[in-house]
Amino acid sequence: MVMALRCLLGLLLLITAVACSAPGAGDQPPAAGGTVRHDGTPGTTAGHATAHPESAPQTTPPQGSVSEMTAEQVIARLAARIPTARSSIVYSAQTDPNQLLGTPNLYVSKAAFTDTRIDPAQAKDTEIGSVELGGSVEVFLDEADARARKQYIDETIADLPIDVSEYSYVRGQVLLRLSRRLPPEQAAEYESALDAL
Incomplete structure (x- = not known):
């Protein structure tokens, strides 16, 4: 019984460690072809302030x-x-x-x-x-x-x-x-x- 509790506790600690190391909303990389706005949210290069506008590629507005x-x-x-x-x-x-x-x-x-x-x-x-x-x-x-x-x-x-x-x-x-x-x-x-x- 004690062994089962230790295994369960170890498993919970492992899950917590993995969950805490997963990227949060502000840490997520931008979508393909996009950049990150100054507020840290994903954006696109068209029409938004970007983290590094001088190096951001210029793109045309998305089709549609x-x-x-x-x-x-x-x-x-x-x-x-x-x-x-x-x-x-x-x-x-x-x-x-x-x-x-x-x-x-x-x-x-x-x-x-x-x-x-x-x-x-x-x-x-x-x-x-x-x-x-x-x-x-x-x-x-x-x-x-x-x-x-x-x-x-x-x-x-x-x-x-x-x-x-x-x-x-x-x-x-x-x-x-x-x-x-x-x-x-x-x-x-x-x-x-x-x-x-």
Whole structure:
């Protein structure tokens, strides 16, 4: 009986020693490709203060991060790459002219922008937020909803008796719509900028 108690006590001491030597939350190494923030918690090199920022490798945001952006943030990123793009309006459920913002299977954020290379005098629709003056961004909960919206717009435009065509691109949960007033090479700049988000 005494021998069994000694064995049990020895086993408990061994388990305690191993548990105490295991790394704690502040001692854990960063995840692969990450760094440690000044507060000691794991982080990534993108967008956070790092323990040694001068030696930390620069990385691009993780793929899929665009899914966490609002339409306004997507436009800001596009404008950082295309200096002629200017944010013009950020819609709310009350100001969305389509009254679709926040409805099931449709966009959860929407914003529009202008492009200074487009002459408003040549546009047929000069209302604030008109895609013809630059473009718009619609962000959805998932890619399937974004693609369904693109298909609906494409089919609607094809059925109209007048030319109101536009460029449109889906990347993940984001639908980018561009003015037909932009020549193909300028539309391609936006497509490249969208790919780089």
